[in-house]
Amino acid sequence: MFRALTASKRCNGPFDAAVVIPTVGRQTLARAVRSVFEQRFSGTIQILIGVDVWRGEAGMLTALLEEAPSNCGVWVFDLGYSTASRHGGFTPAGTGGALRTILSYAAHSRLVAYLDDDNWWDADHLSSLTRAILGHDWAFSLRWFVDAETSKPLCVDRWESVGPGAGAFQKRFGGFVDPSCLMLDKVSCEGALPSWCRPLKGDGLGMSTDRTVFEYLRGKRAAGTGQATAYYTLSASDPNHPTRLAWIADSR
Numbered sequence: 001m002f003r004a005l006t007a008s009k010r011c012n013g014p015f016d017a018a019v020v021i022p023t024v025g026r027q028t029l030a031r032a033v034r035s036v037f038e039q040r041f042s043g044t045i046q047i048l049i050g051v052d053v054w055r056g057e058a059g060m061l062t063a064l065l066e067e068a069p070s071n072c073g074v075w076v077f078d079l080g081y082s083t084a085s086r087h088g089g090f091t092p093a094g095t096g097g098a099l100r101t102i103l104s105y106a107a108h109s110r111l112v113a114y115l116d117d118d119n120w121w122d123a124d125h126l127s128s129l130t131r132a133i134l135g136h137d138w139a140f141s142l143r144w145f146v147d148a149e150t151s152k153p154l155c156v157d158r159w160e161s162v163g164p165g166a167g168a169f170q171k172r173f174g175g176f177v178d179p180s181c182l183m184l185d186k187v188s189c190e191g192a193l194p195s196w197c198r199p200l201k202g203d204g205l206g207m208s209t210d211r212t213v214f215e216y217l218r219g220k221r222a223a224g225t226g227q228a229t230a231y232y233t234l235s236a237s238d239p240n241h242p243t244r245l246a247w248i249a250d251s252r
Contacts, residue, residue: 111133
């Protein structure tokens, strides 16, 4: 099924901020989208949901669209097939194929933030990012590590997603910022948008496009909010999971 970008609410653009959410229809998508609806943000928000493959309940999105507040417009992009090579497409990115790139260009806002469908935001996330990005090319928040079973925040990540020139990835990648913590000025950072399709060389799973994007962003003007307003769900299948658990244990 192909559904062109369709709005759930009348909300004229351009928007003050846009949010790109690639999804495979996990149950956690509802929590992610509702966290955008609940933003303490005085401007208008465009939410672009891109369906890679759909594994959720058929009526989930329809119900979510009905919940959108008056300052939010929600668009759903569902080609009916996946652009990701791991699902039969031709884009090597394992995290949504070409969706982040396509929806970043489609966003009717200069400011674009990103949210994975298993993560969510604090109500002040967008407002703090839009303040921080003034005079800069991109901005980022800090994040919480969250238990996957209980959804309980465990501790603030002070090691990985901490910005340029810092953290555990400083030597290898020059630092790092998780996509769910990012906001880009898509005009001044236009060169980053195709990189959402490009994992690092040798990454057969295609899960490293965030590193490719960050490599581009390192040459741009950045600002951090200093606030942990993103919630990142831990995954036992992630190679860094044992290290993260050790950090969390040491922080207590």
